[in-house]
Amino acid sequence: MARKEFIRLFESNILIFDKLADRLKKDPAQLCGHSRQQISVLVRLYIKGKAKLKDIAHSEFVSTPNLCATFRKLEKDGLVARTIDEADRRNTWYACTKHGEELAIEALEVFRSSIEKLFENLSQKDEMVITQSMKNINDILTKMELGNA
Numbered sequence: 001m002a003r004k005e006f007i008r009l010f011e012s013n014i015l016i017f018d019k020l021a022d023r024l025k026k027d028p029a030q031l032c033g034h035s036r037q038q039i040s041v042l043v044r045l046y047i048k049g050k051a052k053l054k055d056i057a058h059s060e061f062v063s064t065p066n067l068c069a070t071f072r073k074l075e076k077d078g079l080v081a082r083t084i085d086e087a088d089r090r091n092t093w094y095a096c097t098k099h100g101e102e103l104a105i106e107a108l109e110v111f112r113s114s115i116e117k118l119f120e121n122l123s124q125k126d127e128m129v130i131t132q133s134m135k136n137i138n139d140i141l142t143k144m145e146l147g148n149a
Contacts, residue, residue, distance in 0.1 A: 024114050034077075037062070038070050039107045042079055042096060046104035050083075050095035079103060 025036070034042075041056060053071065057064040071094060074080040079100035085091035096104060119127070 020118065023118060024111070034073075034079075034103075035070075038074055039103075041067070041070055042074060042100055043104045043107055045080065045094060045096045046101055046108075050093045052091055052093060056094065074100070 037060065041060060044056060044059060045051060053067060054064050057067045060067065071080060071082070075082060077099075078097055080094050081097050083093050083095070085093060122130070
C-alpha cells in the first residue's frame with residue numbers, strides 16, 4: 001500500500017514540476033541571441049565541465065546530429081572550444097571558454113530570478129517546509145545515485 005502511494009505522489013510531483021517548469025519557460029527563451037537549447041548546453045558544460053558530444057546529447061535528450069548545429073553556433077560565437085582526445089582521436093571534448101562561462105553564469109542568474117519570481121508569494125512557513133522536503137529528497141536521491149553508480 002505504501003509503495004502505491006509513493007508512486008502516485010511521485011507521479012503527481014513530476015506533473016506539478018512540469019507545470020512549474022512550463023511557467024518558467026514563459027520568460028524570454030533567448031539570452032543574448034541564443035536559443036534555450038544552446039544556453040542549456042552551455043550551462044551544463046559550465047556546471048559539469050568538459051564532455052563528449054554523445055554524452056551531452058544523451059543528457060539533453062536529443063540526437064547527436066541535432067546537437068551538432070548547436071555546437072557549431074556556440075563554437076562560432078566563441079562560447080565553447082573543442083579538443084580532440086589524444087588518447088582516442090575518435091573522441092572530441094567540448095568545454096566552455098571564458099566568455100561561455102560568463103554567459104552561463106548570467107543564464108543561471110536569470111533562471112534563479114525566474115524561480116524566485118515564481119515563488120514570491122509563498123509564505124515563509126511553506127517555503128521552509130518545501131526547502132526541508134527538497135533537502136530530504138536530494139539526500140535520498142543522492143544515496144540512490146551513489147548506490148547505482
